[in-house]
Amino acid sequence: MNLVTPDIGLIFWTTLTFLILLFLLKKFAWKPILNMVKERDESIENALNAAEEAKKEMAVLNAKNEELLQEAREERDKMLKEARDTKDKMISEAKSQAREEGDKLIRNARQSIETEKKAALADIKNQVATLSVEVAERILKEKLSEGDGQEKLVEKYIQDINLN
Amino acid sequence: MQYFKGLLKSLVLIFLSATVAIQAQASQDEGKEFNPGDVIMHHIADSHGWHLWDYTDENGEKHAVSIPLPVILFHNGGLDMFMSSAFHHGEEPVTKGDVTYIMHHSDIYIANEAGGLDFDEEHHPTNAQPLDLSITKNVFMMLLSGVLLLVLFGGAARSYRKSTNGSPRGLASFLEPLVVFVRDDIAKPNIGDKYHRFMPYLLTIFFFIWINNLIGLIPFFPGGANVTGNIAFTLTLSVFTFIVTNVNGNKHYWRHIFATPGVPIAVLPIMALVEFIGIFTKPFALMVRLFANITAGHIIILSLVSLIFVFESVFISPISIGFGLFMNVLELLVAALQAYIFTLLSAMFIGGAVEEHH
Numbered sequence: 001m002n003l004v005t006p007d008i009g010l011i012f013w014t015t016l017t018f019l020i021l022l023f024l025l026k027k028f029a030w031k032p033i034l035n036m037v038k039e040r041d042e043s044i045e046n047a048l049n050a051a052e053e054a055k056k057e058m059a060v061l062n063a064k065n066e067e068l069l070q071e072a073r074e075e076r077d078k079m080l081k082e083a084r085d086t087k088d089k090m091i092s093e094a095k096s097q098a099r100e101e102g103d104k105l106i107r108n109a110r111q112s113i114e115t116e117k118k119a120a121l122a123d124i125k126n127q128v129a130t131l132s133v134e135v136a137e138r139i140l141k142e143k144l145s146e147g148d149g150q151e152k153l154v155e156k157y158i159q160d161i162n163l164n
Numbered sequence: 165m166q167y168f169k170g171l172l173k174s175l176v177l178i179f180l181s182a183t184v185a186i187q188a189q190a191s192q193d194e195g196k197e198f199n200p201g202d203v204i205m206h207h208i209a210d211s212h213g214w215h216l217w218d219y220t221d222e223n224g225e226k227h228a229v230s231i232p233l234p235v236i237l238f239h240n241g242g243l244d245m246f247m248s249s250a251f252h253h254g255e256e257p258v259t260k261g262d263v264t265y266i267m268h269h270s271d272i273y274i275a276n277e278a279g280g281l282d283f284d285e286e287h288h289p290t291n292a293q294p295l296d297l298s299i300t301k302n303v304f305m306m307l308l309s310g311v312l313l314l315v316l317f318g319g320a321a322r323s324y325r326k327s328t329n330g331s332p333r334g335l336a337s338f339l340e341p342l343v344v345f346v347r348d349d350i351a352k353p354n355i356g357d358k359y360h361r362f363m364p365y366l367l368t369i370f371f372f373i374w375i376n377n378l379i380g381l382i383p384f385f386p387g388g389a390n391v392t393g394n395i396a397f398t399l400t401l402s403v404f405t406f407i408v409t410n411v412n413g414n415k416h417y418w419r420h421i422f423a424t425p426g427v428p429i430a431v432l433p434i435m436a437l438v439e440f441i442g443i444f445t446k447p448f449a450l451m452v453r454l455f456a457n458i459t460a461g462h463i464i465i466l467s468l469v470s471l472i473f474v475f476e477s478v479f480i481s482p483i484s485i486g487f488g489l490f491m492n493v494l495e496l497l498v499a500a501l502q503a504y505i506f507t508l509l510s511a512m513f514i515g516g517a518v519e520e521h522h
Contacts, residue, residue: 003205003395003459009236009296010210010396013303018404021310021372026364029317033336033343034363036324040331 200470208390208462210302211270212248216385228253231385233304239263239274239294248298265294272296302397305389309375317371346370346507354511358518362511365408369401370507377458377499381492392502393458395451402447405510410443413517446513450506457502461495 143149214231221227232249244260251258254267257275264275273291276282281289299307320336327333332340346367351359376391391397419425421439423432468488472481 003209006396006399007210007296007394008396009298009300010302010394011400012297013299014306014397014400017303017306017310018368018372018400021313022364022368024314025317025368025371028314029321030343030364030367032321032324033317033340034347036321036332037340037344037347 198470198473198476200467200474203470204463204466207388207466208393208459209270210300210389210394212251212267212272212298212300213253214301214304214385214388215253233299233301235272235296235298237265237272237294237296237298244294263294266291272298301389302391302394305379305386305391306376306397308386309372309379309391312379313371313375342371343367350504350508350511354508354515355518356515356520361412362408362514365404366507366511369404369510370503373401373454373506374500374503377503378496380458380462381495381499390459390462392454393462395455398451398455401454401506402451405450405513406444406447408510409447409513409517412514414520416519417517446509450509454502454506457498461491461498465491465495 144153212235213233216229216231218226218228230249230253232247235244235246235248235250237244240263242261242263244263244265246258246260250256251265251267254270257264257266257279259265264279266273266275266281268281268289271289271293273281273289273293276291281291284290316335317339320332320339323333323336347359347363350370351363351366355362373392376397379387380390380392382388421443422436424435424439427435465488468484468491471484472478
Protein backbone atom coordinates (compact mmCIF):
# COMPACT_ATOMS: atom_id res chain seq x y z
CA MET A 1 0.00 0.00 0.00
CA ASN A 2 1.60 3.16 -1.17
CA LEU A 3 2.04 6.00 1.29
CA VAL A 4 0.00 8.57 -0.61
CA THR A 5 -2.47 6.28 -2.35
CA PRO A 6 -5.75 6.25 -0.45
CA ASP A 7 -6.89 2.74 0.21
CA ILE A 8 -10.53 2.03 -0.64
CA GLY A 9 -11.01 -0.34 2.28
CA LEU A 10 -9.78 2.19 4.80
CA ILE A 11 -11.91 4.95 3.27
CA PHE A 12 -14.94 2.65 3.53
CA TRP A 13 -14.26 1.74 7.15
CA THR A 14 -13.36 5.29 8.14
CA THR A 15 -16.60 6.59 6.65
CA LEU A 16 -18.64 3.90 8.34
CA THR A 17 -16.88 4.24 11.69
CA PHE A 18 -17.05 8.01 11.63
CA LEU A 19 -20.74 8.16 10.73
CA ILE A 20 -21.71 5.59 13.37
CA LEU A 21 -19.50 7.30 15.90
CA LEU A 22 -20.97 10.68 15.03
CA PHE A 23 -24.48 9.35 15.46
CA LEU A 24 -23.84 7.48 18.70
CA LEU A 25 -21.72 10.20 20.29
CA LYS A 26 -24.24 12.85 19.31
CA LYS A 27 -27.02 10.90 20.94
CA PHE A 28 -25.28 9.51 24.00
CA ALA A 29 -22.50 11.96 24.72
CA TRP A 30 -22.52 15.37 23.07
CA LYS A 31 -26.17 16.19 23.61
CA PRO A 32 -26.31 15.24 27.30
CA ILE A 33 -22.94 16.85 28.03
CA LEU A 34 -23.65 20.06 26.11
CA ASN A 35 -27.13 20.31 27.59
CA MET A 36 -25.76 19.82 31.05
CA VAL A 37 -23.05 22.41 30.49
CA LYS A 38 -25.58 24.82 29.07
CA GLU A 39 -27.96 24.25 31.96
CA ARG A 40 -25.18 24.77 34.42
CA ASP A 41 -23.99 27.90 32.62
CA GLU A 42 -27.52 29.23 32.78
CA SER A 43 -27.92 28.34 36.42
CA ILE A 44 -24.59 29.98 37.22
CA GLU A 45 -25.65 33.07 35.32
CA ASN A 46 -28.97 33.08 37.13
CA ALA A 47 -27.23 32.65 40.44
CA LEU A 48 -24.86 35.48 39.61
CA ASN A 49 -27.74 37.68 38.55
CA ALA A 50 -29.60 36.78 41.73
CA ALA A 51 -26.50 37.62 43.75
CA GLU A 52 -26.22 40.94 41.95
CA GLU A 53 -29.89 41.56 42.62
CA ALA A 54 -29.43 40.63 46.26
CA LYS A 55 -26.45 42.96 46.44
CA LYS A 56 -28.52 45.79 45.05
CA GLU A 57 -31.34 45.00 47.46
CA MET A 58 -28.81 44.89 50.24
CA ALA A 59 -27.55 48.30 49.23
CA VAL A 60 -31.10 49.63 49.20
CA LEU A 61 -31.71 48.08 52.59
CA ASN A 62 -28.50 49.53 53.89
CA ALA A 63 -29.45 52.94 52.61
CA LYS A 64 -32.83 52.53 54.25
CA ASN A 65 -31.18 51.45 57.45
CA GLU A 66 -28.90 54.43 57.30
CA GLU A 67 -31.90 56.62 56.75
CA LEU A 68 -33.70 55.05 59.65
CA LEU A 69 -30.65 55.47 61.81
CA GLN A 70 -30.37 59.07 60.77
CA GLU A 71 -34.01 59.57 61.56
CA ALA A 72 -33.60 57.89 64.91
CA ARG A 73 -30.57 60.00 65.63
CA GLU A 74 -32.52 63.12 64.75
CA GLU A 75 -35.41 61.94 66.84
CA ARG A 76 -33.11 61.34 69.75
CA ASP A 77 -31.52 64.73 69.35
CA LYS A 78 -34.94 66.26 69.20
CA MET A 79 -36.06 64.39 72.26
CA LEU A 80 -32.93 65.33 74.12
CA LYS A 81 -33.42 68.93 73.14
CA GLU A 82 -37.03 68.80 74.20
CA ALA A 83 -36.09 67.22 77.47
CA ARG A 84 -33.44 69.86 78.02
CA ASP A 85 -35.97 72.55 77.18
CA THR A 86 -38.51 71.02 79.50
CA LYS A 87 -35.94 70.77 82.22
CA ASP A 88 -34.91 74.38 81.73
CA LYS A 89 -38.51 75.44 81.64
CA MET A 90 -39.30 73.48 84.77
CA ILE A 91 -36.31 74.88 86.55
CA SER A 92 -37.14 78.42 85.54
CA GLU A 93 -40.77 77.89 86.42
CA ALA A 94 -39.84 76.46 89.77
CA LYS A 95 -37.48 79.32 90.31
CA SER A 96 -40.04 81.95 89.47
CA GLN A 97 -42.63 80.16 91.56
CA ALA A 98 -40.23 79.99 94.44
CA ARG A 99 -39.45 83.64 94.01
CA GLU A 100 -43.12 84.52 93.97
CA GLU A 101 -43.74 82.36 96.95
CA GLY A 102 -40.86 84.00 98.74
CA ASP A 103 -42.06 87.41 97.74
CA LYS A 104 -45.52 86.53 98.96
CA LEU A 105 -44.12 85.29 102.26
CA ILE A 106 -42.03 88.38 102.64
CA ARG A 107 -45.01 90.55 101.80
CA ASN A 108 -47.19 88.69 104.27
CA ALA A 109 -44.52 89.00 106.88
CA ARG A 110 -44.22 92.68 106.21
CA GLN A 111 -47.96 93.09 106.45
CA SER A 112 -48.18 91.24 109.70
CA ILE A 113 -45.21 93.21 110.99
CA GLU A 114 -47.01 96.39 109.99
CA THR A 115 -50.20 95.22 111.64
CA GLU A 116 -48.32 94.22 114.75
CA LYS A 117 -46.51 97.54 114.71
CA LYS A 118 -49.79 99.39 114.43
CA ALA A 119 -51.36 97.31 117.14
CA ALA A 120 -48.34 97.88 119.32
CA LEU A 121 -48.40 101.61 118.62
CA ALA A 122 -52.13 101.74 119.39
CA ASP A 123 -51.53 99.85 122.55
CA ILE A 124 -48.72 102.25 123.45
CA LYS A 125 -51.04 105.19 122.75
CA ASN A 126 -53.74 103.70 124.89
CA GLN A 127 -51.30 103.05 127.67
CA VAL A 128 -49.85 106.53 127.31
CA ALA A 129 -53.44 107.96 127.46
CA THR A 130 -54.30 105.91 130.49
CA LEU A 131 -51.06 106.88 132.13
CA SER A 132 -51.69 110.55 131.23
CA VAL A 133 -55.22 110.37 132.63
CA GLU A 134 -53.92 108.74 135.74
CA VAL A 135 -51.22 111.38 136.04
CA ALA A 136 -53.79 114.09 135.41
CA GLU A 137 -56.17 112.54 137.88
CA ARG A 138 -53.47 112.46 140.48
CA ILE A 139 -52.54 116.04 139.72
CA LEU A 140 -56.21 117.07 139.80
CA LYS A 141 -56.74 115.20 142.94
CA GLU A 142 -53.90 117.13 144.49
CA LYS A 143 -55.14 120.47 143.19
CA LEU A 144 -58.77 119.99 144.08
CA SER A 145 -58.01 118.92 147.53
CA GLU A 146 -56.60 122.36 148.27
CA GLY A 147 -60.12 123.88 148.67
CA ASP A 148 -60.98 126.70 146.43
CA GLY A 149 -59.38 125.10 143.42
CA GLN A 150 -62.58 123.40 142.60
CA GLU A 151 -64.58 126.60 142.60
CA LYS A 152 -62.11 128.40 140.40
CA LEU A 153 -62.27 125.60 137.93
CA VAL A 154 -66.07 125.59 137.82
CA GLU A 155 -66.15 129.25 137.29
CA LYS A 156 -63.69 129.02 134.51
CA TYR A 157 -65.90 126.38 132.77
CA ILE A 158 -68.92 128.52 133.21
CA GLN A 159 -67.21 131.39 131.68
CA ASP A 160 -66.14 129.35 128.75
CA ILE A 161 -69.72 128.18 128.21
CA ASN A 162 -71.01 131.67 128.21
CA LEU A 163 -68.62 132.64 125.59
CA ASN A 164 -70.03 130.01 123.37
CA MET B 165 5.83 15.89 40.21
CA GLN B 166 4.72 12.35 41.00
CA TYR B 167 2.56 12.32 37.91
CA PHE B 168 5.32 13.77 35.81
CA LYS B 169 7.72 11.06 36.95
CA GLY B 170 5.15 8.39 36.18
CA LEU B 171 4.59 9.86 32.75
CA LEU B 172 8.30 9.96 32.06
CA LYS B 173 8.70 6.37 33.17
CA SER B 174 5.91 5.13 30.94
CA LEU B 175 7.30 7.12 28.02
CA VAL B 176 10.70 5.49 28.44
CA LEU B 177 9.02 2.08 28.60
CA ILE B 178 7.01 2.80 25.49
CA PHE B 179 10.12 3.95 23.74
CA LEU B 180 12.10 0.89 24.72
CA SER B 181 9.42 -1.38 23.35
CA ALA B 182 9.53 0.55 20.09
CA THR B 183 13.20 -0.31 19.95
CA VAL B 184 12.33 -3.97 20.44
CA ALA B 185 9.81 -3.83 17.61
CA ILE B 186 12.38 -2.43 15.21
CA GLN B 187 14.93 -4.93 16.34
CA ALA B 188 12.51 -7.70 15.48
CA GLN B 189 12.11 -6.19 12.08
CA ALA B 190 15.83 -5.83 11.65
CA SER B 191 16.65 -9.39 12.65
CA GLN B 192 14.18 -10.62 10.08
CA ASP B 193 16.52 -9.56 7.35
CA GLU B 194 19.63 -10.96 8.98
CA GLY B 195 22.58 -11.11 6.71
CA LYS B 196 21.13 -8.39 4.53
CA GLU B 197 22.11 -4.81 5.07
CA PHE B 198 19.74 -2.96 7.34
CA ASN B 199 17.56 -0.62 5.31
CA PRO B 200 15.89 1.92 7.59
CA GLY B 201 13.72 3.27 4.76
CA ASP B 202 11.99 -0.07 4.18
CA VAL B 203 11.54 -0.69 7.90
CA ILE B 204 10.05 2.75 8.51
CA MET B 205 7.72 2.56 5.52
CA HIS B 206 6.59 -0.86 6.66
CA HIS B 207 5.87 0.51 10.14
CA ILE B 208 3.84 3.51 9.06
CA ALA B 209 1.89 1.60 6.42
CA ASP B 210 -1.32 -0.32 7.04
CA SER B 211 -1.18 -4.08 7.30
CA HIS B 212 -3.50 -7.07 7.45
CA GLY B 213 -2.08 -8.41 10.68
CA TRP B 214 -0.55 -7.11 13.86
CA HIS B 215 3.03 -8.18 13.62
CA LEU B 216 4.54 -8.64 17.09
CA TRP B 217 7.90 -10.36 16.76
CA ASP B 218 9.79 -13.14 14.97
CA TYR B 219 11.49 -16.15 16.43
CA THR B 220 13.71 -18.86 15.02
CA ASP B 221 12.88 -22.46 15.90
CA GLU B 222 15.37 -25.33 16.42
CA ASN B 223 15.46 -26.08 12.69
CA GLY B 224 16.64 -22.56 12.02
CA GLU B 225 13.31 -21.62 10.45
CA LYS B 226 12.01 -18.17 11.13
CA HIS B 227 8.44 -17.66 12.31
CA ALA B 228 6.62 -14.41 12.77
CA VAL B 229 4.31 -13.95 15.70
CA SER B 230 1.41 -11.68 14.93
CA ILE B 231 -2.20 -11.08 15.80
CA PRO B 232 -4.34 -12.12 12.82
CA LEU B 233 -7.09 -9.82 11.64
CA PRO B 234 -10.08 -10.63 9.45
CA VAL B 235 -9.62 -10.30 5.68
CA ILE B 236 -12.77 -9.35 3.78
CA LEU B 237 -12.54 -9.49 0.01
CA PHE B 238 -15.06 -8.87 -2.75
CA HIS B 239 -14.30 -10.31 -6.13
CA ASN B 240 -16.68 -10.86 -9.05
CA GLY B 241 -19.69 -10.45 -6.76
CA GLY B 242 -18.32 -13.04 -4.37
CA LEU B 243 -17.42 -12.38 -0.75
CA ASP B 244 -14.48 -14.11 0.84
CA MET B 245 -13.71 -13.84 4.52
CA PHE B 246 -10.84 -15.45 6.34
CA MET B 247 -8.22 -14.58 8.93
CA SER B 248 -5.01 -12.95 7.77
CA SER B 249 -3.06 -15.78 9.38
CA ALA B 250 -4.05 -17.91 6.37
CA PHE B 251 -1.48 -16.01 4.31
CA HIS B 252 1.30 -16.98 6.75
CA HIS B 253 2.64 -13.45 6.58
CA GLY B 254 2.44 -13.24 2.84
CA GLU B 255 4.36 -16.44 2.34
CA GLU B 256 1.48 -18.63 1.17
CA PRO B 257 -1.42 -18.03 -1.23
CA VAL B 258 -4.99 -18.58 -0.07
CA THR B 259 -7.47 -20.35 -2.30
CA LYS B 260 -11.16 -19.71 -1.76
CA GLY B 261 -13.40 -21.48 -4.24
CA ASP B 262 -11.87 -20.95 -7.66
CA VAL B 263 -10.00 -17.76 -6.71
CA THR B 264 -6.50 -17.74 -5.30
CA TYR B 265 -5.34 -14.69 -3.38
CA ILE B 266 -1.71 -13.78 -2.96
CA MET B 267 -0.38 -11.22 -0.49
CA HIS B 268 2.52 -9.18 -1.79
CA HIS B 269 3.92 -6.35 0.35
CA SER B 270 0.70 -6.11 2.36
CA ASP B 271 -1.40 -5.89 -0.80
CA ILE B 272 -3.70 -8.70 -1.86
CA TYR B 273 -3.73 -9.75 -5.53
CA ILE B 274 -5.60 -12.38 -7.47
CA ALA B 275 -3.25 -15.06 -8.69
CA ASN B 276 -2.90 -15.73 -12.39
CA GLU B 277 -3.70 -19.10 -13.88
CA ALA B 278 -0.30 -20.43 -12.90
CA GLY B 279 -1.07 -19.45 -9.29
CA GLY B 280 1.53 -16.72 -9.20
CA LEU B 281 2.03 -13.01 -9.82
CA ASP B 282 3.02 -11.17 -12.98
CA PHE B 283 5.46 -8.32 -12.50
CA ASP B 284 6.24 -5.29 -14.61
CA GLU B 285 9.77 -3.89 -15.10
CA GLU B 286 9.66 -2.00 -11.79
CA HIS B 287 8.76 -5.19 -9.98
CA HIS B 288 5.17 -4.13 -9.32
CA PRO B 289 2.54 -6.84 -9.69
CA THR B 290 0.16 -6.32 -12.61
CA ASN B 291 -2.45 -8.76 -11.35
CA ALA B 292 -6.03 -7.72 -10.65
CA GLN B 293 -6.89 -6.80 -7.06
CA PRO B 294 -10.09 -7.70 -5.23
CA LEU B 295 -12.06 -5.04 -3.38
CA ASP B 296 -10.27 -5.21 -0.06
CA LEU B 297 -12.52 -4.30 2.86
CA SER B 298 -10.43 -6.12 5.43
CA ILE B 299 -10.30 -5.15 9.05
CA THR B 300 -6.70 -4.05 8.82
CA LYS B 301 -4.51 -2.80 11.63
CA ASN B 302 -5.70 0.76 11.02
CA VAL B 303 -9.37 -0.21 10.82
CA PHE B 304 -9.08 -2.24 13.99
CA MET B 305 -7.43 0.62 15.85
CA MET B 306 -10.00 3.04 14.52
CA LEU B 307 -12.84 0.84 15.74
CA LEU B 308 -11.09 0.47 19.06
CA SER B 309 -10.70 4.22 19.46
CA GLY B 310 -14.35 4.62 18.50
CA VAL B 311 -15.36 2.22 21.25
CA LEU B 312 -13.01 4.01 23.62
CA LEU B 313 -14.60 7.37 22.78
CA LEU B 314 -18.07 5.94 23.32
CA VAL B 315 -17.08 4.45 26.65
CA LEU B 316 -15.32 7.63 27.80
CA PHE B 317 -17.87 10.21 26.72
CA GLY B 318 -20.91 8.00 27.17
CA GLY B 319 -19.67 7.34 30.69
CA ALA B 320 -19.05 11.02 31.27
CA ALA B 321 -22.55 11.87 30.03
CA ARG B 322 -24.07 9.20 32.29
CA SER B 323 -22.11 10.41 35.31
CA TYR B 324 -24.11 13.64 35.24
CA ARG B 325 -27.23 11.72 36.13
CA LYS B 326 -25.63 10.63 39.38
CA SER B 327 -24.62 14.09 40.45
CA THR B 328 -27.37 16.00 42.16
CA ASN B 329 -26.54 19.55 41.15
CA GLY B 330 -25.26 18.86 37.65
CA SER B 331 -21.63 19.41 38.54
CA PRO B 332 -19.15 17.17 36.73
CA ARG B 333 -17.60 14.31 38.66
CA GLY B 334 -14.73 11.96 37.98
CA LEU B 335 -14.25 11.39 34.28
CA ALA B 336 -16.68 14.13 33.34
CA SER B 337 -14.69 16.72 35.24
CA PHE B 338 -11.71 15.90 33.03
CA LEU B 339 -13.57 15.61 29.73
CA GLU B 340 -16.02 18.45 30.17
CA PRO B 341 -13.41 21.24 29.97
CA LEU B 342 -12.25 19.72 26.66
CA VAL B 343 -15.80 19.74 25.32
CA VAL B 344 -16.25 23.29 26.55
CA PHE B 345 -12.93 24.20 24.94
CA VAL B 346 -14.18 22.97 21.55
CA ARG B 347 -17.39 24.90 22.07
CA ASP B 348 -15.95 28.17 23.35
CA ASP B 349 -12.62 28.36 21.55
CA ILE B 350 -13.31 26.58 18.28
CA ALA B 351 -17.00 26.63 17.43
CA LYS B 352 -18.28 29.89 18.91
CA PRO B 353 -15.65 32.34 17.64
CA ASN B 354 -15.50 30.84 14.14
CA ILE B 355 -19.09 29.90 13.39
CA GLY B 356 -21.04 32.41 15.43
CA ASP B 357 -24.62 32.04 16.52
CA LYS B 358 -25.31 28.92 14.47
CA TYR B 359 -22.57 26.91 16.16
CA HIS B 360 -25.04 24.57 17.91
CA ARG B 361 -25.78 22.61 14.77
CA PHE B 362 -22.13 21.83 14.11
CA MET B 363 -21.06 21.00 17.64
CA PRO B 364 -21.54 17.20 17.33
CA TYR B 365 -19.52 17.14 14.11
CA LEU B 366 -16.70 19.30 15.46
CA LEU B 367 -16.54 17.43 18.77
CA THR B 368 -16.48 14.09 16.99
CA ILE B 369 -13.66 14.99 14.60
CA PHE B 370 -11.66 16.64 17.37
CA PHE B 371 -11.75 13.70 19.73
CA PHE B 372 -11.62 11.07 16.99
CA ILE B 373 -8.43 12.57 15.57
CA TRP B 374 -6.92 13.23 18.96
CA ILE B 375 -7.47 9.76 20.37
CA ASN B 376 -6.20 8.14 17.17
CA ASN B 377 -3.13 10.38 17.27
CA LEU B 378 -2.50 9.33 20.85
CA ILE B 379 -3.05 5.61 20.34
CA GLY B 380 -0.83 5.86 17.27
CA LEU B 381 2.02 6.92 19.56
CA ILE B 382 1.84 3.65 21.49
CA PRO B 383 4.34 1.45 19.68
CA PHE B 384 2.82 -1.95 20.53
CA PHE B 385 -0.61 -3.57 20.43
CA PRO B 386 -3.26 -2.04 20.48
CA GLY B 387 -1.38 1.01 19.25
CA GLY B 388 1.29 1.23 16.66
CA ALA B 389 -1.09 1.74 13.79
CA ASN B 390 -0.59 5.00 11.97
CA VAL B 391 -4.27 5.79 11.46
CA THR B 392 -4.22 9.57 11.43
CA GLY B 393 -1.04 9.46 9.36
CA ASN B 394 -2.83 7.49 6.67
CA ILE B 395 -3.95 9.45 3.64
CA ALA B 396 -7.21 7.48 3.33
CA PHE B 397 -8.24 8.43 6.85
CA THR B 398 -7.42 12.12 6.50
CA LEU B 399 -9.02 12.13 3.04
CA THR B 400 -12.28 10.77 4.44
CA LEU B 401 -12.41 13.31 7.25
CA SER B 402 -11.63 16.22 4.93
CA VAL B 403 -14.35 15.02 2.58
CA PHE B 404 -16.74 15.19 5.53
CA THR B 405 -15.67 18.75 6.25
CA PHE B 406 -16.04 19.51 2.54
CA ILE B 407 -19.59 18.11 2.52
CA VAL B 408 -20.62 19.81 5.76
CA THR B 409 -19.21 23.14 4.54
CA ASN B 410 -20.80 23.12 1.10
CA VAL B 411 -24.14 21.60 2.07
CA ASN B 412 -24.56 24.37 4.64
CA GLY B 413 -23.21 27.13 2.40
CA ASN B 414 -25.73 29.97 2.16
CA LYS B 415 -26.28 32.31 -0.78
CA HIS B 416 -23.64 34.75 0.46
CA TYR B 417 -21.11 31.95 0.39
CA TRP B 418 -21.95 30.91 -3.18
CA ARG B 419 -22.21 34.49 -4.36
CA HIS B 420 -18.76 35.13 -2.93
CA ILE B 421 -17.46 32.24 -4.98
CA PHE B 422 -19.17 32.76 -8.32
CA ALA B 423 -19.82 36.52 -8.23
CA THR B 424 -17.31 37.95 -5.83
CA PRO B 425 -18.53 41.42 -4.90
CA GLY B 426 -16.36 44.32 -5.93
CA VAL B 427 -14.54 42.45 -8.71
CA PRO B 428 -14.66 43.86 -12.27
CA ILE B 429 -16.67 41.74 -14.69
CA ALA B 430 -13.63 41.13 -16.88
CA VAL B 431 -11.74 39.50 -14.03
CA LEU B 432 -14.77 37.71 -12.64
CA PRO B 433 -14.37 34.43 -14.59
CA ILE B 434 -10.82 34.08 -13.37
CA MET B 435 -11.82 34.94 -9.82
CA ALA B 436 -14.73 32.51 -9.96
CA LEU B 437 -12.38 29.79 -11.18
CA VAL B 438 -9.88 30.54 -8.40
CA GLU B 439 -12.61 30.62 -5.77
CA PHE B 440 -14.10 27.41 -7.15
CA ILE B 441 -10.75 25.66 -6.94
CA GLY B 442 -10.52 27.10 -3.42
CA ILE B 443 -13.52 25.02 -2.37
CA PHE B 444 -11.40 21.93 -2.99
CA THR B 445 -8.00 23.16 -1.92
CA LYS B 446 -9.20 23.95 1.60
CA PRO B 447 -10.15 20.36 2.51
CA PHE B 448 -7.16 19.16 0.49
CA ALA B 449 -4.90 21.21 2.74
CA LEU B 450 -6.65 19.70 5.76
CA MET B 451 -6.01 16.22 4.43
CA VAL B 452 -2.32 16.79 3.68
CA ARG B 453 -1.61 18.69 6.91
CA LEU B 454 -2.82 15.97 9.25
CA PHE B 455 -1.35 13.16 7.17
CA ALA B 456 2.05 14.81 6.81
CA ASN B 457 2.36 15.94 10.42
CA ILE B 458 1.54 12.60 11.96
CA THR B 459 3.47 10.54 9.45
CA ALA B 460 6.49 12.82 9.80
CA GLY B 461 6.42 12.39 13.58
CA HIS B 462 6.32 8.62 13.23
CA ILE B 463 9.12 8.67 10.66
CA ILE B 464 11.35 10.82 12.89
CA ILE B 465 10.91 8.59 15.92
CA LEU B 466 11.48 5.43 13.87
CA SER B 467 14.53 7.02 12.23
CA LEU B 468 16.02 7.86 15.59
CA VAL B 469 15.58 4.28 16.72
CA SER B 470 16.96 3.03 13.41
CA LEU B 471 20.18 4.93 14.12
CA ILE B 472 21.11 2.18 16.57
CA PHE B 473 20.91 -0.42 13.81
CA VAL B 474 22.46 1.78 11.15
CA PHE B 475 25.55 2.35 13.31
CA GLU B 476 25.32 -1.24 14.61
CA SER B 477 26.36 0.06 17.99
CA VAL B 478 24.57 0.03 21.28
CA PHE B 479 26.46 3.13 22.31
CA ILE B 480 24.36 5.24 19.99
CA SER B 481 21.25 4.26 21.95
CA PRO B 482 21.48 7.05 24.57
CA ILE B 483 21.32 9.57 21.75
CA SER B 484 18.50 7.70 20.05
CA ILE B 485 16.57 7.34 23.26
CA GLY B 486 17.20 10.93 24.32
CA PHE B 487 16.07 12.42 21.05
CA GLY B 488 13.32 9.82 20.68
CA LEU B 489 11.95 10.68 24.10
CA PHE B 490 12.00 14.33 23.20
CA MET B 491 10.18 13.56 19.95
CA ASN B 492 7.63 11.42 21.77
CA VAL B 493 6.83 14.25 24.15
CA LEU B 494 6.66 16.61 21.21
CA GLU B 495 4.35 14.19 19.42
CA LEU B 496 2.04 14.24 22.46
CA LEU B 497 1.71 17.96 21.87
CA VAL B 498 1.38 17.52 18.11
CA ALA B 499 -1.35 14.92 18.65
CA ALA B 500 -3.51 17.49 20.42
CA LEU B 501 -2.37 20.36 18.23
CA GLN B 502 -3.21 18.67 14.92
CA ALA B 503 -6.62 17.58 16.20
CA TYR B 504 -7.17 21.19 17.26
CA ILE B 505 -6.01 22.60 13.91
CA PHE B 506 -8.14 20.19 11.89
CA THR B 507 -11.20 21.08 13.97
CA LEU B 508 -10.41 24.79 14.02
CA LEU B 509 -9.99 24.97 10.25
CA SER B 510 -13.15 22.91 9.72
CA ALA B 511 -14.98 25.34 11.99
CA MET B 512 -13.55 28.28 10.06
CA PHE B 513 -14.64 26.82 6.72
CA ILE B 514 -18.11 26.10 8.07
CA GLY B 515 -18.22 29.54 9.65
CA GLY B 516 -17.35 31.12 6.32
CA ALA B 517 -20.10 29.15 4.61
CA VAL B 518 -22.89 30.03 7.05
CA GLU B 519 -21.87 33.63 7.70
CA GLU B 520 -24.80 35.98 7.21
CA HIS B 521 -23.44 39.51 6.74
CA HIS B 522 -21.23 40.66 3.90
